[in-house]
Structures are given as structure tokens and as C-alpha cells.
Amino acid sequence: PRYARILGTGSYLPPKRLSNAELAAQLAKDGIETSDEWIVERTGIHARHFAEPGVTASELALPAARAALEAAGVDASEIDLIIVATSTPDMIFPSTACLLQAKLGNVGAAAFDVQAVCSGFVYALTVADSMIKTGAAKKALVIGAEVFSRILDFKDRTTCVLFGDGAGAVVVGASDTPGILASELHADGRHANILCTPGTVSGGQVLGDPLLKMDGQAVFKLAVGVLEKVARAVLEKAGRTDADIDWLIPHQANIRIMQGTAKKLKMPLEKLIVTVDQHGNTSAASIPLALDVAVRSGRIKSGDTVMLEGVGGGFTWGAVLLDL
Numbered sequence: 001p002r003y004a005r006i007l008g009t010g011s012y013l014p015p016k017r018l019s020n021a022e023l024a025a026q027l028a029k030d031g032i033e034t035s036d037e038w039i040v041e042r043t044g045i046h047a048r049h050f051a052e053p054g055v056t057a058s059e060l061a062l063p064a065a066r067a068a069l070e071a072a073g074v075d076a077s078e079i080d081l082i083i084v085a086t087s088t089p090d091m092i093f094p095s096t097a098c099l100l101q102a103k104l105g106n107v108g109a110a111a112f113d114v115q116a117v118c119s120g121f122v123y124a125l126t127v128a129d130s131m132i133k134t135g136a137a138k139k140a141l142v143i144g145a146e147v148f149s150r151i152l153d154f155k156d157r158t159t160c161v162l163f164g165d166g167a168g169a170v171v172v173g174a175s176d177t178p179g180i181l182a183s184e185l186h187a188d189g190r191h192a193n194i195l196c197t198p199g200t201v202s203g204g205q206v207l208g209d210p211l212l213k214m215d216g217q218a219v220f221k222l223a224v225g226v227l228e229k230v231a232r233a234v235l236e237k238a239g240r241t242d243a244d245i246d247w248l249i250p251h252q253a254n255i256r257i258m259q260g261t262a263k264k265l266k267m268p269l270e271k272l273i274v275t276v277d278q279h280g281n282t283s284a285a286s287i288p289l290a291l292d293v294a295v296r297s298g299r300i301k302s303g304d305t306v307m308l309e310g311v312g313g314g315f316t317w318g319a320v321l322l323d324l
């Protein structure tokens with residue numbers, strides 16, 4: 001049988017880092033009140049990175065992709081599939097994946113974007129896994145890249161303190177031994193309005209509000225429920241149990257959601273990979289960013305079993321269980 005396996009990981013954060021105190025001081029100039037205490041207590045976030053004006057998702061994706069290729073020992077020319085998960089693409093079209101492809105100097109690979117907001121990376125990884133298993137691709141670059149700072153309403157303190165910019169990447173290759181063990185993807189479009197950026201471009205104008213809107217408590221409640229359920233479904237598919245998971249990497253949105261999920265899966269908090277404290281919520285980039293940080297720091301090692309879990313706008317959710 002043919003399997004798909006992660007061959008290397010990479011990530012990139014734009015250099016500008018804002019602590020909660022620095023962000024609070026900036027917001028205070030516009031009369032928006034917040035504090036380090038409030039943000040830390042409700043979310044676990046201490047800092048986030050913001051791209052400079054004009055920097056795009058493909059520009060953040062490029063160094064992340066190069067780092068993953070280098071770690072995998074794969075040349076960009078060997079890649080035959082590029083999937084970028086993003087909700088903040090460079091432009092309406094071409095896809096961010098095509099723009100990244102040109103920057104990488106790859107010619108001919110299939111390239112497209114996946115739009116599933118904070119679940120984007122698990123969606124993209126599952127698509128790559130399926131295409132590799134069927135023989136439609138041999139070596140894939142799967143990336144989550146976001147510049148959420150572009151769609152934040154800095155007059156809305158209930159959302160603008162939560163998000164950050166960044167990119168994470170993996171190279172996935174065909175293999176005789178299993179890497180990706182099982183995955184599940186879900187969505188429920190009835191909840192589209194609890195987390196959305198409803199504006200669009202039409203007739204040469206921006207129509208509607210192009211800034212992020214969120215009903216935080218509704219998202220919180222839905223997220224906690226679906227994350228345990230989807231993890232259990234994936235474990236069952238793979239013929240594994242809670243005890244087999246070495247590391248849990250949930251979407252990094254809020255430390256309380258993440259710890260709640262770990263508890264429900266009876267996992268000690270030491271097995272929970274946390275980067276939300278330093279990155280904020282980077283949407284589709286958060287899981288591959290956290291994976292790369294954990295691999296490069298030596299915590300996650302080759303052979304470890306890792307559960308990735310995404311949840312976000314749509315409403316979308318999903319999980320991937322893999323042996324690294």
C-alpha cells in the first residue's frame with residue numbers, strides 16, 4: 001500500500017512582534033481600552049507578530065516553504081503539488097499557491113488554495129494525503145499562511161487582540177510506511193455568521209464590511225464540543241486510543257479551548273503543544289507553525305504519534321492523526 005508521510009517542516013513569523021502591553025498602548029491612542037491581564041486571562045495570548053503593510057501571505061509562505069524543503073532534503077523542482085490554506089490570499093486570483101510556486105521557481109506542479117479558515121491546514125493536509133494515496137501526486141508542499149492583521153477591525157477589542165500573522169509548511173511524500181494514519185473533515189454552514197469576514201469585491205468596489213466579525217462565546221461552545229468528537233472518530237478509524245497520542249496540536253486560538261480538549265482526551269498538559277501564547281491565533285498557519293516549533297525544539301521526534309486538530313469559520317473542523 002501507498003501512504004503519505006511528512007518529510008520536513010518549516011515556518012516563518014514576520015519580525016514585528018507586539019506584546020499585549022504594546023498592542024494595548026497602540027489601541028489606547030484610538031480610545032480602545034484593553035489590558036495584558038484581560039488578554040492573558042481570557043486567551044493565554046502574550047504576544048503576536050504582524051506583517052508590515054504590503055506584505056502578503058505568499059511572502060510569508062516562501063521562507064516557511066523553503067525551510068520545510070530544506071528539512072526534507074527535497075528540491076522545489078521535485079514538488080508536484082502545492083496547496084496553500086489561507087483566508088487572507090494575496091489577491092482574488094491567481095491563487096496564493098500559484099504566486100508562491102513562481103517565487104519558489106517550481107514549474108508544472110498542481111497548485112491551488114484551500115479555504116477553510118482555521119481548519120484550513122487539516123483540510124489541505126487531508127487533500128494532499130488523499131492525492132498521494134491515489135497516486136495523483138508524489139511530493140506535496142502543504143502550507144498554512146495568513147496575514148489576518150489585514151482583516152482585523154482595530155476598533156473592535158473583542159477580536160483584534162486575538163490574531164496574528166505567520167506561515168507554517170510541511171513537505172509530504174509518498175511512502176511504503178504510514179505517516180498519516182487517519183483524518184476526518186467536517187463543516188456546518190448553518191453557523192457561517194458566528195465567524196466571518198462578510199465583505200467582497202464587485203463592480204470595482206468593496207461591498208459589505210471586509211473586516212472580521214466574531215461571536216466569541218458561540219465559537220467557544222461549538223469548538224469545545226466538536227474537537228473531542230472528531231479526535232475520537234479519527235482514533236477509531238486508525239485503530240488507536242487516547243493513550244497512543246504522544247502530542248496534541250490543536251488549532252492555537254485560545255488556551256482554554258486547547259486545555260479543555262486535552263482534558264477530555266485524558267492527555268496530560270505536558271503533551272499539549274502551545275504556541276498561542278507567543279503567536280496569537282494565526283488561523284490556518286497555527287498548526288503547522290506549532291508543529292515546526294515543536295520539531296525544531298526537539299520536543300516532537302521522528303516516530304512520535306501526533307494529533308492535529310483544526311476548528312474555525314464556516315463552521316469547519318477536522319483532525320489528522322499521524323506518525324512523524
Ligand code: ACO
Pocket residue numbers: 033034035038039042043118157158159161162195214215216217219220223251253254281311312313
Ligand atoms: N479587553 C478588555 N475587555 C474586553 C476585551 C478586551 N480585548 N474584549 C472584550 N472585553 C470585555 C467585554 O466587553 C465584556 O465586557 P462586559 O461584561 O462589560 O460586556 C467582557 O470583557 C467579557 O466579554 P466576553 O465576550 O464575555 O468574554 P469571554 O470570556 O467570552 O472571552 C473570547 C472572549 C476570548 C473571545 C472567548 O469568547 C473566546 O476565546 N472564544 C473563542 C473564540 C476564538 O477563539 N476565536 C478565534 C477564532 S475561531 C477559532 O479559531 C476557533
